[in-house]
Amino acid sequence: MKPIRLSILALALAGITSAHAGKTLDTIKQRDQIAIGVSTGVPGFSAADSQGRWTGLDVDIGKAVAAALLGDANKVKWVPLASQQRFTALQSGEVDVLSRNTTVTLTRDASMGLAFTAIAFYDGQGFMVPAKSKVKSAKQLKGATVCVQSGTTSEKNLADFSRTYKLNLKPVVFDKFDAANAAYFAGRCQAYTTDTSGLASVRAKDAKDPKEHLILPELISKEPLGPLVRRGDDEWLAIVRWVVNGLIEAEENGITQANVDQLKADSTDPVVGRLLGKTEDTGKLLGLDRDWLARAIKAVGNYGEIYERNVGEKTPVGLARGKNRLWTDGGLHYALPLR
Numbered sequence: 001m002k003p004i005r006l007s008i009l010a011l012a013l014a015g016i017t018s019a020h021a022g023k024t025l026d027t028i029k030q031r032d033q034i035a036i037g038v039s040t041g042v043p044g045f046s047a048a049d050s051q052g053r054w055t056g057l058d059v060d061i062g063k064a065v066a067a068a069l070l071g072d073a074n075k076v077k078w079v080p081l082a083s084q085q086r087f088t089a090l091q092s093g094e095v096d097v098l099s100r101n102t103t104v105t106l107t108r109d110a111s112m113g114l115a116f117t118a119i120a121f122y123d124g125q126g127f128m129v130p131a132k133s134k135v136k137s138a139k140q141l142k143g144a145t146v147c148v149q150s151g152t153t154s155e156k157n158l159a160d161f162s163r164t165y166k167l168n169l170k171p172v173v174f175d176k177f178d179a180a181n182a183a184y185f186a187g188r189c190q191a192y193t194t195d196t197s198g199l200a201s202v203r204a205k206d207a208k209d210p211k212e213h214l215i216l217p218e219l220i221s222k223e224p225l226g227p228l229v230r231r232g233d234d235e236w237l238a239i240v241r242w243v244v245n246g247l248i249e250a251e252e253n254g255i256t257q258a259n260v261d262q263l264k265a266d267s268t269d270p271v272v273g274r275l276l277g278k279t280e281d282t283g284k285l286l287g288l289d290r291d292w293l294a295r296a297i298k299a300v301g302n303y304g305e306i307y308e309r310n311v312g313e314k315t316p317v318g319l320a321r322g323k324n325r326l327w328t329d330g331g332l333h334y335a336l337p338l339r
Helices: 002-020 023-031 057-070 083-092 106-111 153-164 177-185 196-206 234-252 260-266 270-275 292-300 303-310
Strands: 034-038 076-080 114-116 121-123 125-130 145-149 170-174 191-195 213-215 223-225 228-230
Touching: 023 057, 023 234, 034 057, 034 083, 057 076, 057 234, 057 292, 057 303, 083 114, 083 228, 106 114, 121 196, 125 153, 125 196, 145 153, 145 177, 153 170, 153 191, 170 177, 177 191, 177 196, 191 196, 196 213, 228 234, 234 270, 234 292, 234 303, 260 292
Parallel strands: 034 076, 145 170, 145 191
Antiparallel strands: 114 228, 121 223, 125 191, 125 213
């Protein structure tokens, strides 16, 4: 019986090994480029300029992953995707990862063959109205027409909110983000609903005068946003997950884009030494070299730098850190320990 038991154990171990080794990571290494799905244009998160250069919080996370894995933040193919296209594009292998203001939900995580990696931005759905409407609360919108994008959690949340408070809201649904934006600013809807970060982005980008539009104070949902990958490649999932956590932990420990090289050379802090590969090699656990996180930080900065550069209060989007502060500052970002 012993040989049979050993054979069973060997088969079980082989199954575990195959579960951890997927095609995605091998394909990325062979092509020496990551295909990253982004939005069709949400300033502050992922948007291209007139020269085709992509910037934004979601973009910087993608660049950090490329720097960690491939050694170069520019080894990325950016693939703009509408809301309805994003999951199919990932499932089919058109993209390797979605870094595209996408909400983590049970349904998406458990039934679509996808896996969420980490929370990159804590958000919530809200409403924007013309300031001249004098509306100060979403509960004053009874019977109002509301612009909303199809294929999003926003559409379902709007229906739930309307039903709960008996508001009889009338959704005006659009397939594309830009179409919903244009319709609202053209006066086709009395209000516009999406994640509050998206509302701030739209207001900064498309309003003739941002002061003429008010984002109402209520949040009607939880919208934790983060990158997704396909199930079946645990190594790839782990790399994306730990890059995001590493950027957050870098902020916790004062490691910045400007000082990363100096700290790597001179710091005697054991946590800093571990994060930057000076005293410990965490990279080997991920199939990376020991400098993986140092490269990511040098490419885009820590999480706080990424936030302030793209969506912070000094940007046109103008979002306070709020829930996206570190846990040590009363926020929700609490990095899993890199050790």
